[in-house]
Amino acid sequence: MAYMPVTESMFLIAETREQPMHVGGLQLFIPRPDQSSTELAEEIVTTFQSCTDVSALFRKRPASPVTVLGNVAWSHDDEIDFEYHVRRAVLPRPGRIRELLRYVSLQHGALLDRYRPMWELHIIEGLEDGRVALYSKLHHSLVDGVSALRLLERALTPDPNDRNGTAPWDNALVRRRSTESTGDDRDLRSRLTSAVSATIDVAGQVVGLAPAAAKVAMRGLSDPDFVAPGNGAPRTILDVAIGSARRFAADQWEIDRLRAVAAALGITINDVVVAMCGSALRAYLIDQDALPERPLIAALPVSMHGEGDKTGNAITAIMVSLATDEPDAHRRVDSIVASARSAKSVVRELKPLQALALGAANIAPLAFATVPGVVQYTPPQFNLMISNVPGPSQDLYWNGAQLDGVYPVSIPMEGLALNITVTSTAHHVNFGLIGARSQVPSLQRLLTHLDHALEELEKVAEVDQSR
Structure with a gap:
């Protein structure tokens, strides 16, 4: 045990x-x-x-x-x-x-x-x-x-x-990976020194939690693009109690299209993914006559795995505005990118343990979501999760059979009726949308809106380049 x-x-x-x-x-x-x-x-x-x-x-x-x-x-x-x-x-x-x-x-x-x-x-x-x-x-x-x-x-x-x-x-795969990751020639003294240094560093990070929290709070007051813990999100049709039935929708887009938009606008592929989601959700909520006046807030999990450390759970989370209140596509993507950059800069200024603590503070309300009445009577901290998991950068095979698509299937939760997870392969970006069946009607329409959102971003990139 x-x-x-x-x-x-x-x-x-x-x-x-x-x-x-x-x-x-x-x-x-x-x-x-x-x-x-x-x-x-x-x-x-x-x-x-x-x-x-x-x-x-x-x-x-x-x-x-x-x-x-x-x-x-x-x-x-x-x-x-x-x-x-x-x-x-x-x-x-x-x-x-x-x-x-x-x-x-x-x-x-x-x-x-x-x-x-x-x-x-x-x-x-x-x-x-x-x-x-x-x-x-x-x-x-x-x-x-x-x-x-x-x-x-x-x-x-x-x-x-x-x-x-x-x-x-x-198990042979595990042994092979273990051999590759521990095949260095460090002696016992250097390993012990590293272990002691790591212990001291963790102690220092714990002591620094309070100052780090104060820094994050001050950033929330001084930076209008930063979504700080506790700022809250608008109430939407996604922030409800859910049933157990699920609906899954998935599609893929050529990664070169997203790369071209990212290069033209000077942003990352992940920024393009989040901007696609923001535009698609705006259109979807308009269809449902349920678009709130304030912008939706997305929680973006960020992996804290180091090199060679790819197992278990090691994630934090940042909050990003999806600018769903902005009708202009160009201003919407600018607002999303500014919000994401601000949140990432805060995480980069923190030690790993402090970054994990920030993520815990961001998603802490989920721990109480199953308590009767909490979802109905407390304002949501964020409206959905959008995860981007890097996938293989080359074509892969199993016994000669080619991998042709990888679609993540994640977790809707009480108060989070929709989850969007994205992963990349050598030639495509693959979207997996999972929603509570009764609470997220016509989920498959979001795929159409995502397609239109990418086309819209391509037009924004063309205009930006022509200036």
């Missing part, structure tokens, strides 16, 4: 029937020229179920009895029931993307079993275009979004001729 850090236990404590706390991903693969989609699906299932040397992460489950120890300690299963965890499904005809997204929507609303290691992997065939889909589902107490994506990547290869495909939980 192992102690469970609070950064992991909080996701178990926050979980309710209406608020499952698992993250997921939808990956699409193009079969090799010499195989059918059924053959690829069979190959994946056989390989995954035969990989019995399972890494510790995929053997972890809440300690028994789960109602007493399950939120404070981990236990590990020696054997995995692969028939339960690795599932094969065939979509109903005609096998459109619509049927695939409906399948993911239904599966993502179901809780994971706490008496088993908290993950599932679904191999889905029957798509009319011949691709095979993998839908993964892991509890957030095990991994954050960055870690979940890395688990996928480590089982893939940039070599299309490699036929050594294995499962993401293969």
Whole structure:
């Protein structure tokens, strides 16, 4: 039995029937020229179920009895029931993307079993275009979004001729990564010195929490672009209590289009992503006759993982205005970028522990969201989360089958009926939108609005360049 850090236990404590706390991903693969989609699906299932040397992460489950120890300690299963965890499904005809997204929507609303290691992997065939889909589902107490994506990547290869495909939980992958990350020649003295220095640094950061908090508060008063903790967000149709049913929508855009806009406006690709979301949400809320006078506020998770440290949970959060009150596209993107830059500059001025504390202060209201009446009677701190998780920068393959799309599937919560998560691949930026089914009507329309938002930004970039 192992102690469970609070950064992991909080996701178990926050979980309710209406608020499952698992993250997921939808990956699409193009079969090799010499195989059918059924053959690829069979190959994946056989390989995954035969990989019995399972890494510790995929053997972890809440300690028994789960109602007493399950939120404070981990236990590990020696054997995995692969028939339960690795599932094969065939979509109903005609096998459109619509049927695939409906399948993911239904599966993502179901809780994971706490008496088993908290993950599932679904191999889905029957798509009319011949691709095979993998839908993964892991509890957030095990991994954050960055870690979940890395688990996928480590089982893939940039070599299309490699036929050594294995499962993401293969312990050989963990051992290989461990060897690569600890293969330096530092002696014991240097390692001990580093450990002592790190301990002293943490102590200094704790002492500096109060001054750091005062600095953040002063920045909120002096900088109109900075959204400080406690400033609050407008009440919208997204800030409501939710049911357990989910609706998932996803699409991708060529990354070169976003790069061109970013280069023309002198901003980052992430700025373009957030600006797309701001414009799309403005249009969506106008459709619903529900656009508030004040701008929506988005919480943007920021990974605190260091080099070689890509597992577990290590995130903070910043608040960014989406400028949904601004009808002019050019002024809207300028306002969003200014808000994001201000928030990032504050985080950069803080020590890592202080930055984590700032993130905790930003998202602290979520800890009370399941208390009856809190969502209805307290003003929201922010209206939704928008996450951008960097993905692979090159084409990847599994046993010669090419990865053709990666769509994150995240978590709606009480008071946060919509979550937008984005990840990039070699050629595309992939948007995954997950919403509470009853509380976010016509979620798929947001995809159309995102497309229009990118076209709008391209026009803004053209005008800006012509000046």
